[in-house]
Amino acid sequence: MSNPYNRHDVTDENWNKLEPIITELLGKWGGSNANDNRLFVNACLWIIRTGSPWRDLPTEYGKFNAVHRRYKRWCDKGIWDKILAKLMDEPDYEWIMIDASHCKVHPHAAGAVGGNQDMGRTKGG
Template structure:
């Protein structure tokens, strides 16, 4: 029998993973990612865990520093996220995912963001 504190811990861990991508989505995304066999730089063994970590941050709207340790060290995940940006990987991933209506959660609502009046489209007087 599993002790109650261990059951509680396992339940919490599984709650984090409800945001993880499905096998179907992984099959679509995997070829887009760096670290494939035959490419310079070696094979990335944890691309899926990394993608799941990024999606967890997106879906929960939390800070990088609050990333559960199941996904790795938050600083490493954040640095990798930043490193991937210049190559256009995130744009390619988004282009694939927006074709599926179930991924509407990827759209960002920035209505809460404070911007300068000129940026917000306010008319001058």
């Protein structure tokens, strides 16, 4: 099956780091859909990276309502927090960082207002 959404998916290298953590947290079987953990994580990443509503989740990732229910279960159980905590404990967690040095500022963005900003008796300062 060719998946056109693979740019949002977890790479094999990153999955090799995530899979043992997920298996440890969920147990050997990990629930009824344990063999679909990677597909589920990819579905969540698709939602996060695109900013789309759950209803727009591509069918290749499964039924949106089932994926959303599972996402909520993981949130309620604190699974996502535990995954992040374990990744942060890794000596080399640079692979999960995002480099934002290339982000451009809006052309009309500005710093603080210049001039005298003395505090006075008025509400505005």
